[in-house]
Amino acid sequence: MTEQAAYTIALAGNPNCGKTTLFNRLTKSGQKVGNWPGVTIEKKVGFYTTRSQNAADAAAGGKVTVRVVDLPGIYSLTPYSEEEIIARNYIVDESPDLIINIIDGTNLERNLYLTFQLKKLGRPMIAALNMMDEVEQNNTEIDFDKMSALLGIPVIPISALEGKSFSAKVAKLAGHHMSKVAEGGIDRLISKADEILSCGRPSAPSFNDGSGALESRRESHESQESHESQEFHESPESQKSQESQESRRETCLIETGVQNDGEGVEKTKFDPALLKKAETIDYDAQSAVIYERIEKIISATVREGERSVQRERTRKIDSVLTNKWLGFPIFLVMMLAVFQISFGAVGLFFSGLIDAGFNELLAGYIENWFTAAGTSGWMTDLVVNGIIAGVGSVLVFIPQLVILFTFLTLLEDTGYMARAAFLMDRVFYKLGLSGKSFIPMLLGFGCTVPAIMTARAVDNEADRKATIFITPFMSCGARLPIYILFIGTFFAAHQGLIMLSLYVLGILVAVVSAWLLKKTVFKGPRSPFIMELPPYRFPDLYTYLHHVWEKTRGFIIRAGTIIFVMSIVIWFVQGYDFSLAPASDTSQSILGVFGTAIAPLFSPLGFGDWRAAVTLMTGFITKEAMVSTISILFTEAEFEALFTLPAAYAFTVFTLLYLPCVAAFSVIRRELGSWKLAFAAAGYQTAVAYVAAFLVYRAGMFLSFYL
Amino acid sequence: MTKTLSEVKPGRTCKVVNIGGTNLLKNRLLCMGVTPGTTIEVVKAAPLGDPIELKIRRYNLAIRKSEASDIFIEDIRDSSGAADGVAEGVSES
Numbered sequence: 001m002t003e004q005a006a007y008t009i010a011l012a013g014n015p016n017c018g019k020t021t022l023f024n025r026l027t028k029s030g031q032k033v034g035n036w037p038g039v040t041i042e043k044k045v046g047f048y049t050t051r052s053q054n055a056a057d058a059a060a061g062g063k064v065t066v067r068v069v070d071l072p073g074i075y076s077l078t079p080y081s082e083e084e085i086i087a088r089n090y091i092v093d094e095s096p097d098l099i100i101n102i103i104d105g106t107n108l109e110r111n112l113y114l115t116f117q118l119k120k121l122g123r124p125m126i127a128a129l130n131m132m133d134e135v136e137q138n139n140t141e142i143d144f145d146k147m148s149a150l151l152g153i154p155v156i157p158i159s160a161l162e163g164k165s166f167s168a169k170v171a172k173l174a175g176h177h178m179s180k181v182a183e184g185g186i187d188r189l190i191s192k193a194d195e196i197l198s199c200g201r202p203s204a205p206s207f208n209d210g211s212g213a214l215e216s217r218r219e220s221h222e223s224q225e226s227h228e229s230q231e232f233h234e235s236p237e238s239q240k241s242q243e244s245q246e247s248r249r250e251t252c253l254i255e256t257g258v259q260n261d262g263e264g265v266e267k268t269k270f271d272p273a274l275l276k277k278a279e280t281i282d283y284d285a286q287s288a289v290i291y292e293r294i295e296k297i298i299s300a301t302v303r304e305g306e307r308s309v310q311r312e313r314t315r316k317i318d319s320v321l322t323n324k325w326l327g328f329p330i331f332l333v334m335m336l337a338v339f340q341i342s343f344g345a346v347g348l349f350f351s352g353l354i355d356a357g358f359n360e361l362l363a364g365y366i367e368n369w370f371t372a373a374g375t376s377g378w379m380t381d382l383v384v385n386g387i388i389a390g391v392g393s394v395l396v397f398i399p400q401l402v403i404l405f406t407f408l409t410l411l412e413d414t415g416y417m418a419r420a421a422f423l424m425d426r427v428f429y430k431l432g433l434s435g436k437s438f439i440p441m442l443l444g445f446g447c448t449v450p451a452i453m454t455a456r457a458v459d460n461e462a463d464r465k466a467t468i469f470i471t472p473f474m475s476c477g478a479r480l481p482i483y484i485l486f487i488g489t490f491f492a493a494h495q496g497l498i499m500l501s502l503y504v505l506g507i508l509v510a511v512v513s514a515w516l517l518k519k520t521v522f523k524g525p526r527s528p529f530i531m532e533l534p535p536y537r538f539p540d541l542y543t544y545l546h547h548v549w550e551k552t553r554g555f556i557i558r559a560g561t562i563i564f565v566m567s568i569v570i571w572f573v574q575g576y577d578f579s580l581a582p583a584s585d586t587s588q589s590i591l592g593v594f595g596t597a598i599a600p601l602f603s604p605l606g607f608g609d610w611r612a613a614v615t616l617m618t619g620f621i622t623k624e625a626m627v628s629t630i631s632i633l634f635t636e637a638e639f640e641a642l643f644t645l646p647a648a649y650a651f652t653v654f655t656l657l658y659l660p661c662v663a664a665f666s667v668i669r670r671e672l673g674s675w676k677l678a679f680a681a682a683g684y685q686t687a688v689a690y691v692a693a694f695l696v697y698r699a700g701m702f703l704s705f706y707l
Numbered sequence: 708m709t710k711t712l713s714e715v716k717p718g719r720t721c722k723v724v725n726i727g728g729t730n731l732l733k734n735r736l737l738c739m740g741v742t743p744g745t746t747i748e749v750v751k752a753a754p755l756g757d758p759i760e761l762k763i764r765r766y767n768l769a770i771r772k773s774e775a776s777d778i779f780i781e782d783i784r785d786s787s788g789a790a791d792g793v794a795e796g797v798s799e800s
Contacts, residue, residue: 075738075739076738078734078735078738080731080734080735106765107764107765107766108765109740109764109765110739110740110764110765110766113738113740287734287737287738287742288737288742288743288744291740291742291745292742311765314767318760322751322753322754322760323754324751324754325754327753327754328754418769421769422753422758422760422769423753423754423755425753425757425758425769425771426753426755426756426757426758427755429757429771435758527731528728528729528731528732528735528770528771528774529758529769529770529771529774530732530735530736530739530768530769530770530774531758531768531769531770532739532766532767532768532769533760533767533768533769534766534767535767
């Protein structure tokens with residue numbers, strides 16, 4: 001489908017302007033979610049078919065496929081953020097046939113700033129004024145024709161909450177004010193887009209005409225190349241015919257309302273490396289001038305209504321949610337509730353269902369079926385104890401993740417997450433991070449996997465990586481069973497205290513690591529904290545469910561690929577010896593031999609036994625697996641005899657801090673975007689665990705000797 | 708004597724004169740509409756005193772106090788529009 005798209009439209013707009021909702025409305029089918037090359041910023045591409053008015057297309061059956069690319073939500077096109085560089089370079093490199101600039105109609109001033117910057121890139125553009133339902137609620141009136149004339153691009157009022165969409169029906173039933181002027185707006189937007197696309201593409205690659213003050217900063221080879229190609233390929237005649245074609249296209253565009261404002265197109269591309277020296281670039285001196293022009297346009301076209309329903313509502317909600325005294329308690333209660341529901345009884349109930357269905361019912365069924373069919377024993381073992389058990393141990397997380405994402409996405413899409421960052425920033429500022437690191441760290445107590453995934457919200461690259469490095473130190477729910485086993489056996493008298501000490505130790509290590517990492521590896525200019533607090537809004541239902549699904553889907557795909565392969569590998573090394581024959585005893589298996597080999601490494605920590613080493617290795621599959629490994633490898637008496645008290649505590653400390661499970665590791669790898677960094681993270685965590693366990697063991701020995 | 712935005716108390720408005728600080732900070736603030744001559748209302752501070760919430764160009768923006776201290780301002784008024792000195796005179800009487 002990708003190759004067949006005749007035209008490409010890029011959607012651009014500020015964060016919180018309803019861009020994703022419009023994207024979903026335009027492209028109900030054929031959406032593809034991926035990442036922009038080299039970064040973890042999401043790239044969404046979708047398609048829709050339309051009837052073309054272009055003669056050439058009409059000959060081909062009249063229907064054309066249009067590709068829609070959702071650019072990251074941005075406020076401007078400076079070289080100061082990855083998102084902005086991506087959006088800018090996409091438009092310059094790929095020259096989309098049309099840009100649809102979505103504008104929050106309730107916040108025209110700041111939204112139009114991006115419009116001005118986009119216009120400079122010289123692509124045909126439509127402005128879609130969104131949120132018209134809210135604009136009308138406030139009795140604000142906008143002269144769209146005049147605004148269109150002043151901006152030099154068609155302006156079309158829309159409301160994502162209109163038409164036959166499910167969300168619109170729900171909104172209507174709920175008595176939501178529906179915009180009159182925006183009725184049919186999305187259809188009008190599409191037909192306007194068709195009109196512009198029908199003008200056709202520019203006949204030749206567009207040349208960089210020398211322009212503006214930034215000429216010197218342009219990547220010079222680029223303009224040279226295009227000049228060269230001009231000199232080489234163009235004969236005067238073909239140039240002439242091209243010119244007339246070009247002028248026909250210009251006329252066509254002007255008829256549709258797209259004008260080039262004659263200020264010169266400025267197609268500067270930005271090298272992502274600029275980010276590293278952002279401090280030294282003074283890019284946009286024009287801001288004040290642009291804002292002055294915006295103010296003039298607004299005063300000529302907008303009659304501000306006497307009401308401001310949304311802002312009043314937001315102010316009232318915030319008077320509670322970011323209240324000096326209530327802000328924190330409400331935040332903590334909310335987080336606790338989300339936590340409790342996701343990882344507590346409700347989540348566990350559904351996880352139990354999956355466990356029963358997948359790991360017992362399905363595994364049992366397949367085992368019987370295989371046996372009946374006379375499949376060889378090793379094959380049955382591989383499928384049942386390797387693949388199903390391995391993938392199943394990860395699938396049981398899915399209900400917890402779905403519930404968690406359902407709540408978190410709600411908090412995100414309504415606008416609360418920005419408030420959470422506002423509340424917490426002070427605390428994390430001290431650590432060298434920002435308030436946005438709080439959510440991943442908190443979620444780390446539940447499960448490292450979604451925690452690492454939510455670290456995407458941290459916008460500064462160095463901060464985000466540091467957050468990913470330290471999040472696994474927050475003791476996840478899966479580590480609890482092993483603590484319970486050890487504490488129950490060795491520290492029965494002080495269960496609560498020892499348990500608490502582990503959680504606190506995790507937090508302390510995370511905090512110290514954050515500080516250390518920010519001082520060394522992830523050093524970088526402290527990025528300023530400049531964050532919009534968007535008005536509270538009800539999320540669009542479809543968009544909301546889509547967000548939840550996308551996050552869950554990412555996890556399921558990993559469970560199906562990386563974890564699938566890892567399960568097979570681990571099953572093999574656990575059950576087979578080096579001659580590739582089934583091992584008679586775990587100690588003879590590859591894992592057992594390896595465990596025996598590395599066991600001496602753990603002697604300084606007090607548990608230099610091969611079984612302890614193997615237990616730690618199976619902890620890489622899932623932390624829960626450690627308990628079952630211990631129960632297989634040890635008798636109760638052996639277990640109690642092997643660990644002294646300091647060694648037992650050192651072992652739990654090591655378990656708390658060392659490398660995370662396979663699922664977490666694969667997410668870390670994906671989110672860091674490099675194997676090298678992922679191994680660095682795992683190595684760092686294991687090194688920290690080793691040092692901490694060593695210190696704990698030695699201190700424990702010292703105390704038990706003298707006390 | 709030039710005042711900075713970090714000295715403006717919640718509930719007051721002021722006008723931007725100039726922005727200092729690093730290029731990164733200056734440009735990002737300019738893009739967000741914090742341009743000379745713009746009116747800013749300081750809405751509130753976060754519970755721990757930092758960051759602060761601003762109202763500017765009909766939307767709400769949160770920045771840290773350290774960033775606010777790079778924004779030079781003048782003409783502090785209370786939200787009703789009375790100049791600062793007058794407002795204080797009233798409260799003293």
